[in-house]
Amino acid sequence: MAPALVWLTALMVVPCALVLALAFFRRGIYGGIDYTFTLENFGLVFDPLYAGIFLKSARIAGTATLIAVVIGYAAAYAIAAAPRRWQPVFLFFAVLPFWSNYLIRTYAWIVLLNREGLITQLLRWFGYTGEPPSMLYTEGAVIAGLVYNYLPFVILACYAPLSRLNPELAEASRDLGASAATTFRRVILPLTVPGIAAGAVFVFVLSIGNFVTPALLGGGRFQMIGNLVYDQFLTANDWPFGAALAMALIAIMLLVLMAQALAADRAAGRAAEANGGADG
Amino acid sequence: MSEPRTLLAIDHVSKNFGRVTAVDGISLDIRENEFFALLGPSGCGKTTLLRMLAGFETPTDGRILLDGRDIARTPPNKRPVNLMFQSYALFPHMSVRANVSYGLEMEHLQKAEIRSRVDAILATTELGPFADRKPEQLSGGQKQRVALARALVKRPRLLLLDEPLGALDKKLRGAMQLELKRLQHEVGITFVIVTHDQEESLVMADRMAVLKDGRLLQCDTPHAIYEHPAGRFVADFIGVMNFVPGKVSADGVIAANGVRIAGKVPATLAPGASAVASVRPERIRLFPSADAANRTTGTVEALAYQGLDLQLHVRTPLSPKPFLVRVTADAADRRPVSAGDEVELGWDAADVRIFGE
Ligand SMILES: Nc1ncnc2c1ncn2[C@@H]1O[C@H](COP(=O)(O)OP(=O)(O)O)[C@@H](O)[C@H]1O
Ligand SMILES: [Mg+2]
Numbered sequence: 307m308a309p310a311l312v313w314l315t316a317l318m319v320v321p322c323a324l325v326l327a328l329a330f331f332r333r334g335i336y337g338g339i340d341y342t343f344t345l346e347n348f349g350l351v352f353d354p355l356y357a358g359i360f361l362k363s364a365r366i367a368g369t370a371t372l373i374a375v376v377i378g379y380a381a382a383y384a385i386a387a388a389p390r391r392w393q394p395v396f397l398f399f400a401v402l403p404f405w406s407n408y409l410i411r412t413y414a415w416i417v418l419l420n421r422e423g424l425i426t427q428l429l430r431w432f433g434y435t436g437e438p439p440s441m442l443y444t445e446g447a448v449i450a451g452l453v454y455n456y457l458p459f460v461i462l463a464c465y466a467p468l469s470r471l472n473p474e475l476a477e478a479s480r481d482l483g484a485s486a487a488t489t490f491r492r493v494i495l496p497l498t499v500p501g502i503a504a505g506a507v508f509v510f511v512l513s514i515g516n517f518v519t520p521a522l523l524g525g526g527r528f529q530m531i532g533n534l535v536y537d538q539f540l541t542a543n544d545w546p547f548g549a550a551l552a553m554a555l556i557a558i559m560l561l562v563l564m565a566q567a568l569a570a571d572r573a574a575g576r577a578a579e580a581n582g583g584a585d586g
Numbered sequence: 587m588s589e590p591r592t593l594l595a596i597d598h599v600s601k602n603f604g605r606v607t608a609v610d611g612i613s614l615d616i617r618e619n620e621f622f623a624l625l626g627p628s629g630c631g632k633t634t635l636l637r638m639l640a641g642f643e644t645p646t647d648g649r650i651l652l653d654g655r656d657i658a659r660t661p662p663n664k665r666p667v668n669l670m671f672q673s674y675a676l677f678p679h680m681s682v683r684a685n686v687s688y689g690l691e692m693e694h695l696q697k698a699e700i701r702s703r704v705d706a707i708l709a710t711t712e713l714g715p716f717a718d719r720k721p722e723q724l725s726g727g728q729k730q731r732v733a734l735a736r737a738l739v740k741r742p743r744l745l746l747l748d749e750p751l752g753a754l755d756k757k758l759r760g761a762m763q764l765e766l767k768r769l770q771h772e773v774g775i776t777f778v779i780v781t782h783d784q785e786e787s788l789v790m791a792d793r794m795a796v797l798k799d800g801r802l803l804q805c806d807t808p809h810a811i812y813e814h815p816a817g818r819f820v821a822d823f824i825g826v827m828n829f830v831p832g833k834v835s836a837d838g839v840i841a842a843n844g845v846r847i848a849g850k851v852p853a854t855l856a857p858g859a860s861a862v863a864s865v866r867p868e869r870i871r872l873f874p875s876a877d878a879a880n881r882t883t884g885t886v887e888a889l890a891y892q893g894l895d896l897q898l899h900v901r902t903p904l905s906p907k908p909f910l911v912r913v914t915a916d917a918a919d920r921r922p923v924s925a926g927d928e929v930e931l932g933w934d935a936a937d938v939r940i941f942g943e
Contacts, residue, residue: 472673472675474671474673474675475675475677475678477642477662477669477671477675478669478671478675478676478677479677479688480641480642480661480662480663481640481641481642481662481663481668481669481737482663482668482688482689482692482736482737482740483663483689483692483693483740484663484688484692485663488692492688493677496679497678497679
């Protein structure tokens, strides 16, 4: 316990506190920091220009989350429905991309989406002769990259409750007169929502702060919050504003995580209350 | 009384899982409003047969006729048949009321009708006070009643119950056996219950089928099966039976020690063939009068009081296993016996059943 606390303090709390402190100072005239107190960095975060980037980041992360959840849940469902002894094999393949480096995985998408990349060549092979489609350096490419990178988390998060679900529950629903679709909506989905929520929060939080994928697949001028923070620190040399942006980003992530924790806690609380009632 | 009407006809039904034959050419008629039991040792295909009736498995071969219509390929949600699962399979995220209402909502009934029917069945199953609880807040017996209410509220033509009392402790089982029977009578629905407990099926069933290795061995009333088992397996499986191995003679079985056990020999057994003569423990008399057709002496090895009855283990020269003898406490009082005593046993030829090996 104690060593963990030391590490957490050294590697998380102290750096965060430093960044937070930075956000309350002015930018020096030649870069650097002018140690006079100000709140204008935070005001600037709400400037339409920057607020717009926050909104765009949230939209991209939200879209990536939605797509990842739909694909990931379907994949997890298929794996959980497969014969027991095959399930570990399928899961292994689902998480296989994790064994390679994030950058390499993202570069692979460049190879795929390039003007004369694999997809274009595939189209040509099928007889397409027109202009190569512009896929790389678009918002779609960024979303595809994010979905691809975080999909395994969603599959694992959804697989857990799906594989634990008693198959007789779905049978009971059918037996009582429900169609397969109704059974999914009223029995299977509600009982596996915690997995979906965990996977979704994961993808959203990692996507909204991501700066590698937008930089590589979105092109040089494509900016999400992560890129903005990166630029303030390393290009514009405005550390205090970069710190304020970073704090705003952390605040958003914390809000999402807290909302999920609260919801999970409520569910657990309901269960605990239920158990208490059974004893009484 | 009019001839009972056949509700469900199982017609030469088989089911293979790959190379395993779980159900092997079973034909059975189940009558309107009866309490029917499928009995057999674990793995004999009871659940598989029940799942074919519910629609979760499709027969490899044969027909299942409900009211004369073949439903073998009808999906489970389109059959007027409901199954009470061995695990109960209650929806954990729904209250008792929501669990019970679910099946009626699927029929798109009016809210008011759903409410009144659910209230009625909750009252019948004495679940009213628990309507707002979640399944995890219920005891085993209460869960079992919710599963029953959830199926009954649909008023199916046929209710299937897979080992419904399996998860309950012994005392509760006894109470629930009678309760199930009362309920069946009250709602007037045909019940098909699966069990591996022969006592349970004797207590509850109007008629029962004994299965082994996917085949039907005998189908009749509990009384008829108890008194006239169709074979050695059934004789052994249902109730308690004493067996004397030997060779068939003209009017009985000659035991290893040369003593003849008198009894009616089935026409299928040729003289000299290996066979067993059998007799129920309650048919054996202690210190019989001179007119008993069969008699033997033996040594009492153990006694056990079972309420009004006294059960004796008597070592005899007739068989390697000790005879089980059940006498009333009255008879035992008249002539007390204790372990180690020499006793004389006797029984009538009419109480002897003879089976081939
Ligand atoms: N889905 C299945 N796949 C393969 N074999 C099965 C399946 N279901 C049942 N069996 C086999 O069929 C036989 C009968 O099983 P079951 O109907 O469950 O018996 P019971 O309910 O009488 O205990 C067993 O040998 C069992 O292993
Ligand atoms: Mg079974």
